[in-house]
Amino acid sequence: MAPSLRTVARRMGLRPLAGSLDPVVRWVAVSELEDPTPFLEGSELLLTTGMRLTGNFSPYVARLVERGVAGLGFGVGLTHDTVPSELVAAATTAGLPLLEVPRETPFIAIGKVVSELLAAEQYEEITRAFAAQGRLTRAALRPEGMNAVIDRLAKEVDGWAALLDETGGVRHATPGARAEDVAADLSPDADGRFPASLAISGPEGQVVVQPLGGGARPRGFFAVGAAHAFSPVTHTVINAAGSLLTLAVERGNAYLEAERRVRAAVLELLLAGAVEQARAILGPLGGGLPEEPVAVLAAAPDALDLLEPHAFTATTAAGLTVAVTAAEAAGRVAAHAGAAGLSGPCSYGELRGALDQARRAFQASDGGLVRFADLAGQGLLALLDPAAAQAFSAAALAPLSRYGSRADLVGSLRAYLASNGHWDAAAQRLGIHRHTLRYRMKRVAELLGRDLDDPGVRAELWIALEASR
Known part of the structure; x- marks a missing residue:
């Protein structure tokens, strides 16, 4: 966190005259303009000697407050021997932190101190991030693997964390996790692409969701949340956890694919009758038959x-x-x-x-x-491959299908076989004279070159007819 105005004042011996010293200082700016706000971003400690400030100080103070400066440092001993009482009154009324800068304190010295404090803060943040990454790495080496990383991550962010599968189902979660609340957001877009990451902020805090895996389709997700907003250091820690979890996922997938190739080879051995060899290969994998x-x-x-x-x-x-x-x-x-x-x-x-x-x-x-x-x-047809049965049917019945007569030889053959070769029953089913049916069956036998009195021929033709339906 950036140094507070109180820290800067104590380090530099600045005397507070108005306002709270709690605001943080993110930079130091020096300006003698009556309106320096166009050149400020906010959270600066503004230093001035007041050489252009006279009379009513309220508009000046109001502009600084509106811009969000951390505070105003007024240097005495040059333009003013003391800080004008009117300025102190205006700062007190507006709630602007006001500090008196002694004549012997150079403005540049204040800038250097703030710069050193900011550098120390950044170094501390980097140190904390590295330490957290080390703890996460050690967690990844534990037998619990990914679950241990999730547990450690929750402690690092002072919140909760959860490991999700590719559908959003919870695989592991720490107490208080809100994993189910974010699962609905883990859906692909119209092109089938999943979100690169999700950041959700609300009254209950902040939640970050990141995918795992290096492919177009995530191998899973992890979610992390806390009641407070995440700092840049926290985001660095979250990204480090994501890298460790992704490595674990990819490594696990590689092992799994290798194991599956071994099992496929074992299956081939089993089908070849080499049962003992199959058992010997499968044993080291921790499985059995x-x-x-x-x-x-x-x-x-x-x-x-x-x-x-x-x-x-x-x-x-x-x-x-x-x-x-x-x-x-x-x-x-x-x-x-x-x-x-x-x-x-x-x-x-x-x-x-x-x-x-x-x-x-x-x-x-x-x-x-x-x-x-x-x-x-x-x-019997349920036991046959449908494509093979239809090909057999087409070939077997082709001579009848190509027959040019108006007589329906295929339908006549079906009725004849369905009636077990009884002429009267088959003819009655077709609505024709039995002599007409006899003629048609003679023509069928000639076209097919088969003996319709042979039970085997009848069975083959019946299968062909049923497969043609």
């Missing part, structure tokens, strides 16, 4: 973060999130995934087939959990 029987859960890529705390989780080359869990715990693990597909119980030797089951069940999911066993009641 569940005991058999296991089940496989397949989910979208964004489910990775949700499933990692609950099961061995990895990402396939196709981007699918895969979790391997004990079969008896599969339902509880799946509750964290949202849309997902779940295989039946299996051994590690059957893991590849279980992954295929989970993938097929996930493809049939409409937002919830689908078990592979549930697909049995949805027909």
